[in-house]
Amino acid sequence: MQDDSAHTARRALETQLPDVHRRVSAIDVRKGVATVVLAPPEDAGGTDEAGVRTAVEAALLGVAGIERVRVIVESERQSAPAARRSEPAPFKPPAPVIIAVGSGKGGVGKSTIAANLAGACVRQGLRTGLVDADVFGPSAPRLFGLTDAPGLRKTDAGIEPLRAHGVKLVSTGFLVGEREPVVWRGPMVTGAIRQFLTEVNWDGGDGPLDVLIIDMPPGTGDAQLAIAQGVPISGAVIVSTPQTVALDDARKAMALFERTEIPVLGMIENMSFFLCPHCGEGSEIFGRGGARAEAGQMGIPFLGEIPLHPSLRVASDEGRLVALEDGPLAGAFERAASAMLETARTANRPAPEIVFED
Numbered sequence: 001m002q003d004d005s006a007h008t009a010r011r012a013l014e015t016q017l018p019d020v021h022r023r024v025s026a027i028d029v030r031k032g033v034a035t036v037v038l039a040p041p042e043d044a045g046g047t048d049e050a051g052v053r054t055a056v057e058a059a060l061l062g063v064a065g066i067e068r069v070r071v072i073v074e075s076e077r078q079s080a081p082a083a084r085r086s087e088p089a090p091f092k093p094p095a096p097v098i099i100a101v102g103s104g105k106g107g108v109g110k111s112t113i114a115a116n117l118a119g120a121c122v123r124q125g126l127r128t129g130l131v132d133a134d135v136f137g138p139s140a141p142r143l144f145g146l147t148d149a150p151g152l153r154k155t156d157a158g159i160e161p162l163r164a165h166g167v168k169l170v171s172t173g174f175l176v177g178e179r180e181p182v183v184w185r186g187p188m189v190t191g192a193i194r195q196f197l198t199e200v201n202w203d204g205g206d207g208p209l210d211v212l213i214i215d216m217p218p219g220t221g222d223a224q225l226a227i228a229q230g231v232p233i234s235g236a237v238i239v240s241t242p243q244t245v246a247l248d249d250a251r252k253a254m255a256l257f258e259r260t261e262i263p264v265l266g267m268i269e270n271m272s273f274f275l276c277p278h279c280g281e282g283s284e285i286f287g288r289g290g291a292r293a294e295a296g297q298m299g300i301p302f303l304g305e306i307p308l309h310p311s312l313r314v315a316s317d318e319g320r321l322v323a324l325e326d327g328p329l330a331g332a333f334e335r336a337a338s339a340m341l342e343t344a345r346t347a348n349r350p351a352p353e354i355v356f357e358d
């Protein structure tokens, strides 16, 4: 629950930092964590944003009930890309291969698949990061067994990711309690995602990431746009179950990615068939193969099928990744991850050369 400290925090900024207060578009305080969303500065190059953050933190840590402060600066508006074109790249991309995992509807297992694809990448010896961009329902804390983990810290090097099962990860779930629904407005979603893509210290002294997986939120395209504009993304993987209704939604998800010029790398079918934990036999309860056929029709690669298996749900609830354990599920994730990486690497084209006319 939002508490009264939000009101006190707003008053503190109004009296102590009136210039900053004018830029505040939202303040939220929950469980001692204050989240302040600031509109982009009017004078983009001339404002000491690091100084602003420090000042906001100092002002709000003086408010009773606030123990931690997060400052999110909203992304620049539409005019920004044109202005940015002639400037040097504002930051180093977090990884050479960046893959968004999306789905058309909730509950098809997108987050479970994203987490285990990350696990399969670790198993292949790749330095792997995961951004849980599903700000509406972050599930990384549960999937990685980090529900009691301390929140994200920010150092001079950036936001420090948490680590579990060899994966470095960030999630809004590490900013608020897991059971609390987060109410984000459009700009907050894009602001949070941009911050996760541009301000995380992925390297952390043990080398840059080889691959970054983004667990996408469902929605209207805000997140897709933030990602398309924020990082050189390799492409998107769509997760669907085989039923027609899920496939209809998967088609819409693909259209959203394509509208923001994120190439769709392929489709993974989850819950393809029921793999009996007792006899090991498969039953095609949802009509296996629907996603494979759909991918064929859309002209995109089919990257693999993951069976419905009780142990996957149990492992997910216990914060384990089956991709890192032994068994048929690990093999399925390994094959899907290999196909995904192969497609992503071939999709990664060199940046276009910019020619300056005299």
Ligand SMILES: Nc1ncnc2c1ncn2[C@@H]1O[C@H](COP(=O)(O)OP(=O)(O)OP(=O)(O)O)[C@@H](O)[C@H]1O
Pocket (backbone or CB within 6 Å): 103, 105, 106, 107, 108, 109, 110, 111, 112, 113, 137, 139, 218, 270, 271, 306, 307, 308, 309, 310, 311, 312, 313, 314, 316, 317
């Ligand atoms: N192949 C599978 N076998 C068994 N259980 C699965 C499988 N895939 C996912 N699940 C379970 O289904 C539930 C939904 O999965 P998950 O949270 O990953 O879905 P999602 O598409 O990310 O949903 P949402 O968008 O609502 O977060 C979880 O309880 C998960 O453990």
